[in-house]
Amino acid sequence: MRALLSGYYGKGNGGDEALLATLLQMLPSHVTPVVLSGNPQQTIQQYGVEACDRMSVPSIINSLRSCDALIWGGGSLIQDATSAASPFYYGGLMALAQKIGLKTIAWAQGIGPLQRGQTRWMAKNLFASCTKVSVRDQVSAGLLTQWNIPYFLAPDPVWAMESKPTPGLWDLPAPRVAVTLRSHSDLTPSRLALLTRALVDFQKATQTFIILLPFQRSRDYAIAEAIQPALGDASQIICIENPQVLKGVFRGVEMAIGMRLHSLIMAASEGCRCFALSYDPKINRLMEDTEMPGWDLVNLPEDANSISTAWIEHYANGQALSSDKIKFLLDRAAIHQAILQDGLSIS
Structure with a gap:
């Protein structure tokens, strides 16, 4: 067939x-x-x-x-x-x-x-x-x-996607935090500036290494480039085309801050703490289903200190999904595979 x-x-x-x-x-x-x-x-x-x-x-x-x-x-x-x-x-x-x-x-x-x-x-x-x-x-x-x-x-099938090791990841300073932002009308220049200041404060307080992770180079790379100079040597932009290797990044980071739906799903499925920045109802649905903390971008706090404080609190005391919850989501995501088996059966 x-x-x-x-x-x-x-x-x-x-x-x-x-x-x-x-x-x-x-x-x-x-x-x-x-x-x-x-x-x-x-x-x-x-x-x-x-x-x-x-x-x-x-x-x-x-x-x-x-x-x-x-x-x-x-x-x-x-x-x-x-x-x-x-x-x-x-x-x-x-x-x-x-x-x-x-x-x-x-x-x-x-x-x-x-x-x-x-x-x-x-x-x-x-x-x-x-x-x-x-x-x-x-x-x-x-x-x-x-x-x-x-x-x-069933949950998004990417919960069940196999991950592969990311070459060079373990050579970067630890602990690491991944940040995935994307261009969108809700991410205004003033909000991007706020997030950048908050990231700088967060990095200094936690002494983490910030991995800026564009999920779509054509839309996300310019934002990563705009942020990176403020973080300097405590950060690096990494572009990865293979999605399984991309998911592998989240094996080696302590926390993920993300706008992209699948960056948050990949991170959560690898047992990483996550903080969402929502621009779309699909992000809010994920936040509700997994009790993931975050903000709608349109309701982002108006001062960088409030943002960085929330991130620092989650980094220090937040919880990743439990192994039981991850297993449940992986098992449920397999329903999508059963649909293919049934719908594409030879008859």
Whole structure:
């Protein structure tokens, strides 16, 4: 069986690459993956799979015709908050696959926000026609319940992604703290300046080494570059493309401060204390599910001392997830693998 994998792959986003790596890890052995990628050659080289250009219509058509199934890879693919066009790209692929008669699986989805009536109508009809559907949060589950569409609910599959050692990590001074910020309208210049001052104070108080960890180089690196001069020799920017090696960073840090959803999931799954800076409801859902401390960026304290004090307190006295809680989440995340086994069974 051949399955076409569709997601935000090959775009240099560590979270989406982690979803792809986990999907490949969970695919049944009888399934040959073909990945729609923004950088097919890199995807081929990194994962050893077939890949084709996600924006080439002839390549997409040929791939669909050569495959038996289409899998919407994990994440918030069907949402119209950041792009009105994006859900129609993914929706068009799914509609075409269903019309051709392929098995279709919506895997580990985070549905919404859906602000436009047309997008909601499209999403409802496409999810209803899928062979199998799994979602990663209660809000998505509630939407499918409202639409009377069967689904399975499980934690984000990246909880279960295998990690690999990060070369050179243990050569850096210890103890270490990882910081992952991303560009966003809520991270205004004044808030970035506040966070930078708070990081400097936090670093001096804890004598930690700060690892600035861009998850998407094109969007995150400039922010890391803006922060790094204030921290000087007590910090380093590290860019890692392999998502399993990226997850391995969190084996060697004491705490993670992050905006990126999958930076927090990776850190928490490796037993690292986490502090969230939320710009999106999906971060708040993770905070609620794991009792993770943090702030919405729009409600960030207005003085750097309050921020650094909260970080210092969590560094000194905060708790990582218990091993039992991590095991529970890993076991539950395996539901996404069972969906693939069932939906892609040979019949």
